[in-house]
Amino acid sequence: MNKKFSRKALRETGQGYTFMFPALIVLGLFIIGPIFYTIFLSFHKVQLLGNATFDFVAFDNFKRILEDTRAKIALWNTFKYVVIVVPCQTFLALILAATLNAGLKGQTFFRIVYFLPTLTSSAVLTLIFMWMYNKDGLINNILDFIGLPTYNFLGDPAIALNAIMFMNIWSTAPFFMVIYLAALQDIPESLYEAAKLDGANVLQRFWKITVPNLRPVTSFVVIMGIIGTFQLFDQSYIFSAGSGGPDNSTLTVVLLVYQYAFKTLGTMGYAAALAFLLAFVILVATLLQRKFSKEESLY
Known part of the structure; x- marks a missing residue:
């Protein structure tokens, strides 16, 4: 009996891996393979032109990061971007979802309208905002019309990153809004009815029922936001024509990686x-977020 059972289990396991094999090939070629190759390159000085050479330099590339002024600037810009964009887009997504879930008239129409930026190409959105941010663009024309000072959004170092932040908060919040909307449907209506009977107002029901019961979703949204914002590249590249200015x-950091990998000779390893x-x-930021966040809902 045990022998027959073992054969059956072995056959089922083999069938399972057979069906998984195409996916495992893709996973290995395009994810696991490049990860290990990147680790290999990071310990070498690489020359890819002509006869490719890989000179082992141990931790020299990592030591160089500590001495690279542009790397420190890139890390600081990326950190600042993450710290500001993630909370803002999460809060905005939650407020939009709660508003559109309140049974207002025309909420289906507004759900579609708010979600449209998510369907638009990131490059196209960036070009549209560049036109709006231009010295003679829409935003400055409006500011000038109402008598407020205009700004050089694309050329002022104090404003340029903030302009990208605003654009990304506006364009990414609708995606997370849809996730929150789906989660709001799972909160029992009886909780809100009981709170109404106890005399709780709208804000009290929001903070005492909605927010606590959305903890697992909020944790997911924050993690996805952290991963996405740390990888900011295309908007920064288009805004600055690839210079980071x-x-x-x-x-x-991702833009700097691109510059060293494809714009500078001999720095692929770095x-x-x-x-x-x-x-x-x-990875560390994601693990810390999971460690200190409470993911349990109240029901």
Whole structure:
């Protein structure tokens, strides 16, 4: 009996891995393989032109990060971007979801309208906002019309990164709004009815029932936000034409990795070290968020 059962289990296991094999090939070629190759490159000085050479340099690439002024600027810009964008987009998504779930007239129409930015290409959105941020663009024309000072959004180092932050908060919040909307449907209506009977107002029901019961979803939204914001690249690249300017104010870690990997000769290994460091920072930030967040709902 045990022998027959073992054969059956072995056959089922083999069938399972057979069906998984195509996915495992793709996973290995495009995810696991590049990860290990990046780790390999980070410990070498790489020359890819002509006869490719890989000179082992141990931890020299990682030591170089500590001495690289632009790397420190990129890390600071990325950290500042994450700290501001993640809470703002999470809060905005929650408020939008709660508002659209309140039974207002035309809420289906507004759900569609709010979600449209998510369906638009990031590059297209960036180009639209660049037109709006231009010295003679829509925003400055409105500010000038109402008598307020205008700004050089694209050329002022003190404003450029903030302009990208605003654009990304506006464009990413609707995606997380839909996730919150789905979660709001699972909160029992009886909780709100009981709170109404106890005399709780709208804000009290929101803070005492809605927010606590959305803890697992909020944890997921924050984790996804952290991962996404740490990898900021395309908006910064388009805004600055790949330079990270003005004055390195929009330089991010991923953009710096791109510059060292594809714009500077002989620094592919250093770019791999930066990429490895970024992956480690994202992993630590995600683990810390999971450790200190309460993911249990109240029902």
